Structure formats: structure tokens, C-alpha cells
Amino acid sequence: MKQLRLSGSGGQGVITAAIIFAEAAMNEGKQVVQSQSYGPEARGGASKAEIVISDEKIYHPKIVSPDIVLSLTQKAADKYYKGLDQNNGLLVVDEDLVPNIPDFPNVVKVPVTRIAAEKVGKMLFTNIVALGVLVKLSQLISLESAKKAVEKRVPPHTIEQNMKALQLGYDAV
Amino acid sequence: MTDMKLMQGNEACAAGAIAAGVRFFGGYPITPSTEIAETMAKDLPAVGGHFIQMEDEIGGMGVVLGAALAGQKVLTATSGPGFSLKQELIGYAACAEIPVVIVDVQRVGPSTGQPTSPSQGDVMQARWGTHGDHPMIVLSPWSVRETFDATVMAVNYAERFRTPVILLMDEIVGHLRENVQLPEQEKIDVYTRRQPTKTREQGYQPYKPEADLVPNPAAFGTGYRIHVTGLVHDYTGFPSGSPAVTEEFIDRLHKKIAIAQDEITHYDEFFMEDAEYAVVSYGGVARTAYEAVQQARRQGIKVGMVRLMTIWPFADKVIEKIAGKVKSILVPELNYGQLVNEIKRAANGQCEVKLLAKYNTEIFTPEEILSEIEKLQGGSK
Structure with a gap:
């Protein structure tokens, strides 16, 4: 069983990224559950999405101990790195938005928001850049599956830019 | 079985409703049930159905009762605050024997509470939320796939027993996405609402029960004159102040569900x-x-x-x-x-x-x- 947590603030797209990741894993024959928690605000406020992937049927729908935590805000990083296993856990942060890296042995820093803004053209693609990063680091799904899942879940006129974002994220780590 | 999909509980509810023959949704969006309304708005027109967003929760309940009386299979979806507002009309549906499914995706209350957080706080409200003596059928699914099945069941029970049925979901299942394979449409057991078999001249009485204790009021627009009321009524559908009629009526409301209890448990x-x-x-x-x-x-x-x-x-x-x-x-x-x-x-x-x-x-x-x-x-x- 593998457990991933994507965290940030409302509007950064972490829930969409988690749905796409979960769908890709399902297409590779895995059992998945994907859940989220967020505040009542439409934008801003804490937002968190979780994915559990297993070969067997999954009952308890939430993460018990995450293998990977992605944090796109300082607040999310400070809150969620604590649940990670000191030896095997992996913390992935946006290096511009999380200036104070938590004291944790295994941290990967990626300028995901900057890549989205400067290389894809819009900050809106931050979540798909982050998805590319997670695909590479987690080794749970292939880039091909991720591409197919992205294509299915994003508006048709944005597919090209989203593919670019995914590849840039994948190549950034 | 159809293809494997990643589906959310709320989406499965909408899919189940459409599979069961629901062609009318009226409601007012509220977290954590909103995706049910969204999916119905997107998918109902494609099957010739209608979606209407009303001015508030009470309007959302009233409009589905109207559509049900006109012969449609109907569903509305809400959460705690809206469920409270709908209660009076849920009681009306129990008394006038109008088939309707009300989905309550529970969140933390009372009042606005914690809109995005899970709870099972409406269990007793689902049973006793409206006043008076009446039974209630309440189903609570535990998975996305079962949400589909339970919605089909809820629609079937509403139609068969002519009663409001509550699909008591929670935020956990409503917002959960998991692998699902839905059954083929032809494999789904869909109940079709009974129609009158006699004319008025032949002695048809809209609220006269059949052997299963469920009456057969005709849908509006099918050639029958029907009177619908929240007052206790006799077989004609018109109010009666008689103690004997009242006792028989309240008895029958309970017994029509009680005699089928093993089957619906x-x-x-x-x-x-x-x-x-x-x-x-x-x-x-x-x-x-x-x-x-x-x-x-x-x-x-x-x-x-x-x-x-x-x-x-x-x-x-x-x-x-x-x-x-x-x-x-x-x-x-x-x-x-x-x-x-x-x-x-x-x-x-x-x-x-x-x-x-x-x-x-x-x-x-x-x-x-x-x-x-x-x-x-x-x-x-």
C-alpha cells in the first residue's frame, strides 16, 4: 500500500492533481481511493488531497502514514511533514513558497510554481508540474498513464500546455 | 459490467438516480452534496430529463413533489441545513404518499456547523425530522459503488411504497473517489410506478389501497381528477375528520412499510x-x-x-x-x-x-x- 498527500491552499489545484494521479493508478490496475479536505472558502484556506493505492480492496479511506507529502505552502509543509516516516518518507516542497525547509532528512525542493509561470506561461499549471514531479519521484505510475489521465481531466484547449507542464515537472527531478 | 471508472460517491448517486429512471431534479446546491446537483445538471438533459435550481431548499423540495405528482421519478439532494428546511414538505410527501428521494450528505452541525467536514449527525433527523406518526425508509451506503445501488433502491422503494425515502450519505463517501464498475443498464432492477387499472366509472378511488396497502393515485395529466392534500383523507383523496378513517390511514402508512421490512432491511x-x-x-x-x-x-x-x-x-x-x-x-x-x-x-x-x-x-x-x-x-x- 502506498499513501500520498498533496497539500497547499485552495485554488492551487492539489485536489485535481490527486484525482489525475489516482485515475492513472487505477488505469494501471490498482485499487485506489482519493479523498480531500478543505475549508469552506472557495479560494485560500488549507487544502489537502490524499491518495491510497493498493493491490487489494481499500476500506479505511484516509492516509494512516504517508509515504510522500507534497506541500505547496509553508503552512502545509510545517503541518504535514511530521506524519512522514523519518527513514523512508519523502517531503516534496515548492522551493519558492516554502522558504523554511522543515528539519527532515529527505526533502526534495522543486520550483514548481516558477516552472508553471515562467516555462508553461501561467501559474495555473502549477498542479500539473507538481504531478510530473510526483510521477517521477513516486515510481508508482508511468509517465504515459499520467499523460492519458491528464488529457481526460483537463479542458481540451489546455491539453498542450498541460502536457508541457507534466513533462517539465517530470524532468525537474 | 461497464468499464472501470474513478468515480466520486456523489457522482455515483446521480448515476444511480438516472439509471433508476429519475428524470427530474430540483434543488439548491449545498456542500457536501453539490456534485450531485452538478452531475444531474450535466447528465439529465442528455436523457430527456430536467434539472432546475430553485430559489432555496424549500423550493427545491416543493418542485420535486410537483414533478412526482405529474408522474416523474424525482430526486433532490441536500445537506443538514437544507434537510432541516425540507422537513415540512417531506411530511407532506409522507401524508399525500408522493414518491420522492431526498439525499442528505451529512456534514457537521447544528446549523451551518462545519460545512466541509464529515458527520453522522442526522441519523435521528432522518427518522423523526418531520412531525407526526409515519414510517421512514433510510439507506446509508458505505462505498461509491454501493451509493449507486442504494440510490437505485431508494428510487424503487419511493415508487413502490409511495413514500419519501432518505438516502443518508456522509461527506466521507460523498466526496470519496474510488474504482467502480457499474452494472449494465439492463441488469438493473427498475420499478415502474403502478398506474390505475380502472376508470372512475368503474369505481376507481385514488387513495384506495391495493393488497400491498399502497394506493394508486393517478399522475396529473393522465385523465383522472386527483385531489392531493396534507390533511388526513379517505380513499377519494378528500379530507376526512373521521376517527375511523384517521386510524386506518395512520395504520396503513406504517403497515405498508412494516409488511415489507425484511425485504428492505x-x-x-x-x-x-x-x-x-x-x-x-x-x-x-x-x-x-x-x-x-x-x-x-x-x-x-x-x-x-x-x-x-x-x-x-x-x-x-x-x-x-x-x-x-x-x-x-x-x-x-x-x-x-x-x-x-x-x-x-x-x-x-x-x-x-x-x-x-x-x-x-x-x-x-x-x-x-x-x-x-x-x-x-x-x-x-
Whole structure:
């Protein structure tokens, strides 16, 4: 069983990224559950999405101990790195938005928001850049599956830019 | 089976409604049920159905009753605050015997409470939210796939018994996405509402019950003159002040459900054969309870589980039977303790019934339930 947590603030797209990741894993024959928690605000406020992937049927729908935590805000990083296993856990942060890296042995820093803004053209693609990063680091799904899942879940006129974002994220780590 | 999909509980509810023949949705969006309205707005027109967003929750309830009286299969969806507002018209539907499914995706209350957080706080409201004596059918699914099935069932029961049916979901299952394979449409058991077989000249009376105690009021627009009222009425559908008519009416409302109770009581038993302890659970919480029971079994604790899908009418016989077998029953609920009291009543002193309550916006962890199961071993019969 593998457990991933994507965290940030409302509007950064972490829930969409988690749905796409979960769908890709399902297409590779895995059992998945994907859940989220967020505040009542439409934008801003804490937002968190979780994915559990297993070969067997999954009952308890939430993460018990995450293998990977992605944090796109300082607040999310400070809150969620604590649940990670000191030896095997992996913390992935946006290096511009999380200036104070938590004291944790295994941290990967990626300028995901900057890549989205400067290389894809819009900050809106931050979540798909982050998805590319997670695909590479987690080794749970292939880039091909991720591409197919992205294509299915994003508006048709944005597919090209989203593919670019995914590849840039994948190549950034 | 159709292709494997990643589907959300709320989406599965909408899909189940359409599969069961629902062609009219009226409502007002509210978290955590909004995706049901969204999906209905997107998918209903494609099958010739209608979606309408009303001015408020009460309007959303009124409009589905109107559509149901005109012969449509209908559904509305809400959460706690909206469920409260809909109660008066739910009672009207019970009295006028209008088939309608009300989905309540529970969130933390009272009032606006915690709009995005899971709860099971509406269990008693689902049963007793509207005034007066009437039965209620309430189903609570524990998975995305079962949400599809339970919605089909809810629509079928509403149509067959001519009664409001509550699909009591929770935020856990409503917002959960998981792998699902939906059945082919032709494999789905869909009930078609009974039509009158006689004309008025032949003695047709809209509210005269058939052998199953369910009457056959014709839909508006089908050539019959029908009077619909929230006053107690006789077979003609017009109000009656008679004690005899009133008694027969209230009796019949109860009995039409009671005679079918075994058929509509759905539940699962896990590891109960040699169980000395049992966990009784429902809705999204049952997923965590099942995980905990499995872990306890691995530790050698003889614990089983009963998972109730039908909440009301309450599974008295099921609980009475297991209470006679085990030393204690643990009831984890995401509320201050609601269904636990029904379980105590049905257990009738045969064993200890213990509540594990949680109401802080977080769901149980398997460890929390496991630790309570371990403590049961210290208890005595």
C-alpha cells in the first residue's frame, strides 16, 4: 500500500492533481481511493488531497502514514511533514513558497510554481508540474498513464500546455 | 459490467438516480452534496430529463413533489441545513404518499456547523425530522459503488411504497473517489410506478389501497381528477375528520412499510460465526470499523461486525439476534451518540452496548476503533 498527500491552499489545484494521479493508478490496475479536505472558502484556506493505492480492496479511506507529502505552502509543509516516516518518507516542497525547509532528512525542493509561470506561461499549471514531479519521484505510475489521465481531466484547449507542464515537472527531478 | 471508472460517491448517486429512471431534479446546491446537483445538471438533459435550481431548499423540495405528482421519478439532494428546511414538505410527501428521494450528505452541525467536514449527525433527523406518526425508509451506503445501488433502491422503494425515502450519505463517501464498475443498464432492477387499472366509472378511488396497502393515485395529466392534500383523507383523496378513517390511514402508512421490512432491511455480517464481540457500524465509518475488525482478528480477538445499510426501519431482529450471541457491542459513530440508543433498545439488555463517539470534524482512525475493541475484552456479559 502506498499513501500520498498533496497539500497547499485552495485554488492551487492539489485536489485535481490527486484525482489525475489516482485515475492513472487505477488505469494501471490498482485499487485506489482519493479523498480531500478543505475549508469552506472557495479560494485560500488549507487544502489537502490524499491518495491510497493498493493491490487489494481499500476500506479505511484516509492516509494512516504517508509515504510522500507534497506541500505547496509553508503552512502545509510545517503541518504535514511530521506524519512522514523519518527513514523512508519523502517531503516534496515548492522551493519558492516554502522558504523554511522543515528539519527532515529527505526533502526534495522543486520550483514548481516558477516552472508553471515562467516555462508553461501561467501559474495555473502549477498542479500539473507538481504531478510530473510526483510521477517521477513516486515510481508508482508511468509517465504515459499520467499523460492519458491528464488529457481526460483537463479542458481540451489546455491539453498542450498541460502536457508541457507534466513533462517539465517530470524532468525537474 | 461497464468499464472501470474513478468515480466520486456523489457522482455515483446521480448515476444511480438516472439509471433508476429519475428524470427530474430540483434543488439548491449545498456542500457536501453539490456534485450531485452538478452531475444531474450535466447528465439529465442528455436523457430527456430536467434539472432546475430553485430559489432555496424549500423550493427545491416543493418542485420535486410537483414533478412526482405529474408522474416523474424525482430526486433532490441536500445537506443538514437544507434537510432541516425540507422537513415540512417531506411530511407532506409522507401524508399525500408522493414518491420522492431526498439525499442528505451529512456534514457537521447544528446549523451551518462545519460545512466541509464529515458527520453522522442526522441519523435521528432522518427518522423523526418531520412531525407526526409515519414510517421512514433510510439507506446509508458505505462505498461509491454501493451509493449507486442504494440510490437505485431508494428510487424503487419511493415508487413502490409511495413514500419519501432518505438516502443518508456522509461527506466521507460523498466526496470519496474510488474504482467502480457499474452494472449494465439492463441488469438493473427498475420499478415502474403502478398506474390505475380502472376508470372512475368503474369505481376507481385514488387513495384506495391495493393488497400491498399502497394506493394508486393517478399522475396529473393522465385523465383522472386527483385531489392531493396534507390533511388526513379517505380513499377519494378528500379530507376526512373521521376517527375511523384517521386510524386506518395512520395504520396503513406504517403497515405498508412494516409488511415489507425484511425485504428492505439490508446489512452485512463479517466474521460473526464465532464472534464474542461485535462492532455495529454504518456509512463511511463502517470502512474504518472493518479495517479495525480485521486488525483485531489478526491479533486473535474474536470480534465480528454488522454493517447496516438500511438504517430505518431499524434492523431490530438482526441486532436482537447478535446481542444474544456476543458479550458486547461497540458502536462507533461520528456524532454524540444516536443510533447507539436504537441498538441498545434492540439488544434489550442481552449484552453490553458501548458507544465510541467522535464529533471533531475528523474521521476515526483504525487504531482508535481497534483500541476500543481491545478494551471490550475486559468487559463482562
